[in-house]
Amino acid sequence: MDGRHFDGALPRRFSYRQQRRSRTSPSACELRFGVNSVTGECFDIGGATRAALRAFELYGTVENNEAEHLQANGSIMRLSPVVLCATSRDQACALALAQGRTTHAAPVPQKCCELLAGFLWDIVETGVLPQSVKAKDDRARSDVVSTGHAPATIDAACWSVATTTDFKSAVLAAANLGDDADTVGAVTGQLAGALYGLSRIPPDWLEKLAWLDDIQRRGEDLWRLRGLAA
Template identity: 35%
Template sequence: MTLLSDHFRRDATVGSLMGLAIGDALGTTIEFASRDQVPEVTDLVGGGPFDLQPGQWTDDTSLALCIASSLAETGAYDPIDQLERFVAWRDHGFMSSTGVCFDIGYQTSHGLDEFLRTGNPYRNNDNDRSAGNGSLMRLAPVALAFTESPAHAARLAADSSRTTHPATECVDACFGFGWLIAVATLTRSKEAVFAAATEVATMIKSPTIAAILGGSFKDKSRDQISSSGYVVNTLEAALWALWVTESFEEGAVLVVNLADDSDTVGAVYGQLAGAIYGIEAIPKRWIERVYARELIEDLALAIYSRGGNFTVAQSAATVA
């Protein structure tokens, strides 16, 4: 694996977090819509089910920024601190683009209630059927902070899922995707990312996630790709869009227009594509319009500037 200079890695870090927010903001316009039943989205125009202003984003970005701010301010992967910020978002609108919490998923809300009741940052794997995409959509900051070791980044990304989404498919999806974001940040190479995906597939317990990381999506048509809130479908849609396109913009437009859970497939695609292509390859018109652009950039740079010097809080050791 050929590693790149600090300049390229900085642009990958900012690109990943900005890509997440832009994919989210782009997709929310047709969130919950049926595919090809609404006009194609090609720009940040707002609207959608939450009647947002152009460039405003949803819970995907809010939760990612909660994690990013925790890492930047504490210098550690600290699941308790992250969950406290999630609670502040839910209850007080912390890191919301509108000042209030909206679009919160059931598993996330249930996980926060459980945390407040027990104080345990990690949930038990007691409902493997609730494999939503709510942890996959927010994980980029964890992988970006520990990018020096893709294996370590993957393990912590998996642990970050357990705070709210302990189902095996969710944990394995975050493990694999965290590894890929780290590789993307280190190499800026789509080829290296897909080679890593094939390798990581052999480490995955879940057969559905292993198949996707192994490339089962590569020969599928658009009609064969689902963009539902099921974590398996979200991961597949994001990797498929990356595989069949050659630029950040092309892939982002393709993936969000799959509709349904369009903001989250956009956010997941944006995390990885933003790391590969870098901030300089994301359309300037999107960057200039996205809500809280400077905050997103500052948090990404704060993570990058630590040069991988993050610790793991003692509370993280309580993982099941």
């Protein structure tokens, strides 16, 4: 660790067991996560993200969890905003990698960030699924694994979109896989959202969404950046 990078190993006084029992400080939650939570508090943020916040507080590191064995999916579930504002496919992938390194800098999650950003860019630009995503439709449900492993999450999300024909069915297919359903559902929602657009998300789902107006405004602002930079 050089003051910028954190490989996922906290010092001895912050053992993994102690870390799991501890809570990230209120100031960190408020400044980094709480303001983007409908409860005003961070919750269920994942072990890698919690460790990254702790490392940032202790050492000021901005690239965290670089150890090769760390392959969690947290950095892909939040990825679509960087694609919205990108002005090229290369930039979309570069921004996806940069946002991912803050909490999931290991090689496997980084590769997954690049892969998903490419998928999202291609879908937005062409309006169709990439062939490599379509190819997932021949997979049997029993072969799809819905875990917190980043490659498995992308695989499950691609399967959910490839085997359905609308936004609602895709997200429900992902959720019904069980296991790490929230993150797999989030990645599926990004792919399906890029493919079908806002108008094809069920209105009753949107009506129940917290901060709907704010989320739409942020999305429009990000999309406007793409146009301004073009």
